[in-house]
Amino acid sequence: MEVKKQNKFALFAIIGLFAIVVLLLTDILIGMSNIGFKDIIDSIFNYNKSKEHLIITTIRLPRVLLCILVGASMAISGLIMQNLTRNPLASPQVLGINSGATLAVVIIMVFLPQLGYKIKILCAFLGAGLIGMFVYVIGSVKNLSPLKITLVGISIQLFLSSITKSIMLFNESKTSDLVFWMIGGVHHAQFIHILAILPWFIVSILLITVISNSMDTLKMGDSIAISLGENVKLTKIISTITVILLSSSSVAIAGPISFVGLITPHIVSKFGVRNFRGNFILCGIYGGNLLLLSDIVSKLLKYPYESPVGIVTAFIGAVFYIFLANKEMKRGGVSEK
Structure with a gap:
């Protein structure tokens, strides 16, 4: 049985990596x-x-790498939250x-636009951390159901x-840039953005592996879990920190791209891999795939012009969320009590 599970993981990991390429x-x-395959090689x-080579190396390659990193980050953070x-x-x-991360970044972009991406990421951590802590405390104190x-x-x-939209309303001179960023996009990607998000991604992967x-x-x-000797509180704290690192760094760079974190874990759950480590690796792979596919669709919507990738993920995610919520309510997977 264990060998069969390992074979499933290896099969879907190889398929996912091939799809990414x-x-x-x-x-x-x-x-x-007009770029050809020969130009890429x-x-x-x-x-x-x-x-052609400059377009590939300075515009399109950073864009697809950012898609993979952001997609993987959002998918893994969604998996952690659904398990937690x-x-x-x-x-x-x-x-x-x-x-929370979006509001923090918008405040920086409007009132302190001279600050760089590192400060934006730190502020996104702060905003996301405060909201994550607030929701966690409310849920724990009130003993609330998942629903x-x-x-x-x-x-x-x-x-x-x-609040975010109010700030934008009273700062109309910066609204156009903010609106495009808030929809969520990777069109502006440069290697500096990859270098800004990569350390946090690596730290998060190490934490969740542990x-x-x-x-x-x-x-x-x-x-x-407690009876089996697990330190539940420490596990939950590390998990929450990992979610904040992954989602905040992604939002700071690419904007609040919606629903990748909701959809991908449900896709991966159909593969039959039961252990968490296998699932989070597959979520990373298929989260990158989902955002790459969404980016391709966003390019084709108004070709040769482009639409923000967040439009595509929001549309897919909204339909998926309604379907999922209805399914869970019917089978009692999300209790109202």
Whole structure:
């Protein structure tokens, strides 16, 4: 049985990695400038600073790499939250964590625009951390059901969104840039953005790898995990910190791209891999795939012009969320009590 599970993981990991290569190359090929597959190969092995090579190395390659990093970050953070809360509707976006990071970044962009990406990321950490802590405390003190915690998160998200939009309303000169950023996009990607998000991604992966076995035990419930010798409180703290690191760094760079963290864990759950470590690796792979595919669709919507990738993920995610919520309510997976 164990060998069969390992074979499933290896199979879907290989399929996912192959899909990433295909989608990455496809994404690089699509754009206003005519780029061929030969240009991509030459830019790697025979770089000559031609127009095509510059477009590939300075615009399109950073864009697809940022897609992979942000998609993986949001998917893994969604998986952690769904396991942590045992709530299939949970994600950083639904529980208001992304909104906290968004508000913090908008404040910086409007009032302190001269500050760099490192400060934006730190402020996003602060905003997301405060909201994550608030939702966690409310849920723990009131002993709320998964559905009620979700409703609290959505209420906080709407409240913070109204504050964010009010700031934008009274700063119209900067509204156009903010609106495009708030929809969520990777069109502006540069290697400096990759370098800004990569350290936090690596730290997060190391943290979640350390507690992956504990996350498996936590699925059985807090009381059973404690009886088996697990430090439940420490596991939850590290998990929450990991979610904040992944989602906040992604929001600071690419904006609040919606629903990748909700959709991907449900796709991966169909693969039949039961251990948390295997699932979070697959979520990283398929989260990157989902955002790459969404980026390709966003390019084709108004070709040769582009739309923000957040429009595509929001549309797919809204339909998926309604379907999922209805399914969970019918089978009693999300209790109203």
